[in-house]
Amino acid sequence: GIFSWDAPPLKKINCFLQRGIKVIPVMRTVGAEWTVRHPSWGLLMTKALLEEGREEEAFQLYKAYFQEAYVRRATSLSEFHRLMRNERVREHIRKGSFLLRRLKEVVDVVNFHYYESPRLFPVLISFIRERTGKEALMNNELGSRYRLGVPQRERRAAEDMVKKLALSVAMGLQAVIWFPFSNDRHHIVGLGDEGRRPIFATLNAFKTSTRFLNRPLLSYRDLSKGRIRHHSFLFPSWKVDVVWSEGKETVEVEGGCSVYDFQGSEVTRKRIRLGPSPAFIVCPR
Known part of the structure; x- marks a missing residue:
């Protein structure tokens, strides 16, 4: 038609x-x-x-x-x-x-x-x-x-x-x-x-x-709670969590995972302080 x-x-x-x-x-x-x-x-x-x-x-x-x-x-x-x-x-x-x-x-x-x-x-x-x-x-x-x-x-x-x-x-x-x-x-x-x-x-x-x-997305979970915005993506090679906060908060990073700031620089601390700047938590599958 x-x-x-x-x-x-x-x-x-x-x-x-x-x-x-x-x-x-x-x-x-x-x-x-x-x-x-x-x-x-x-x-x-x-x-x-x-x-x-x-x-x-x-x-x-x-x-x-x-x-x-x-x-x-x-x-x-x-x-x-x-x-x-x-x-x-x-x-x-x-x-x-x-x-x-x-x-x-x-x-x-x-x-x-x-x-x-x-x-x-x-x-x-x-x-x-x-x-x-x-x-x-x-x-x-x-x-x-x-x-x-x-x-x-x-x-x-x-x-x-x-x-x-x-x-x-x-x-x-x-x-x-x-x-x-x-x-x-x-x-x-x-x-x-x-x-x-x-x-x-x-x-x-x-x-x-x-x-x-x-990357091809396998699954997604919204883990946001309180002032923390937490988006968790599962891809074929890794799990990527993108996190930021509307206030000052801290999160623990599980073992084996790497953390990168919004500019791509690696953060070596396993306890990271959150604010308006988003961070990537990358965990191999």
């Missing part, structure tokens, strides 16, 4: 289908950029909470999601309500809701972009799955966003990278592509700066993450 909707992307797919070429339709959406050009997932999640009467939660989610955004943000509840009543914002939300309603029955994989807080990454993934009814998700533009002048900006971006890549595996994304280019105007920290010079903090974090996590 072919698509009856004559949107340009679907017309291209129809052309391939008529030639007998197998096609996987993909819904392409974007993240915080939607505040400028298209409806954003952040606005859609915020609107959903408002519709449930959860005003304070909606405002807190909005502030967290757009904390590092490159557009003007509402900073008070009154500004927030004015923003959500703004006709441009309402039009963004209408377009996004329309896409979810119309495409959820015709796509095989939902693709999205994300540059915001690692803490909200699983929240967004769950929201997309709930609203589209699709388990199969991919992200062809994952990245980190911090405003210029933020202390330890590159280090924080590198820490976020490890967390987001670990969460991508934990949440079962079909594929992930890390956005490698910096964009100071959009506050994006890449693997290199705008002059194409390497940013070693993010580059090392990327190499370390792909070294340990880019």
Whole structure:
């Protein structure tokens, strides 16, 4: 069959289908950029909470999601309500809701972009799955966003990278592509700066993450407890635990396992102190 909707992307797919070429339709959406050009997932999640009467939660989610955004943000509840009543914002939300309603029955994989807080990454993934009814998700533009002048900006971006890549595996994304280019105007920290010079903090974090996590996954367990975030992955050659903490905590490392920080440097202590910087605990099978 072919698509009856004559949107340009679907017309291209129809052309391939008529030639007998197998096609996987993909819904392409974007993240915080939607505040400028298209409806954003952040606005859609915020609107959903408002519709449930959860005003304070909606405002807190909005502030967290757009904390590092490159557009003007509402900073008070009154500004927030004015923003959500703004006709441009309402039009963004209408377009996004329309896409979810119309495409959820015709796509095989939902693709999205994300540059915001690692803490909200699983929240967004769950929201997309709930609203589209699709388990199969991919992200062809994952990245980190911090405003210029933020202390330890590159280090924080590198820490976020490890967390987001670990969460991508934990949440079962079909594929992930890390956005490698910096964009100071959009506050994006890449693997290199705008002059194409390497940013070693993010580059090392990327190499370390792909070294340990880019393997066929056998099983996954979420061992998080209290303030400790603990994601345990079983691969054919080793078990890898990615751990960090929302406060100061310590964990014991079992014998025979090696510990590496988010830059890939080995940590020789068997009792490690945790904080916002993630660590890899690697145990051979």
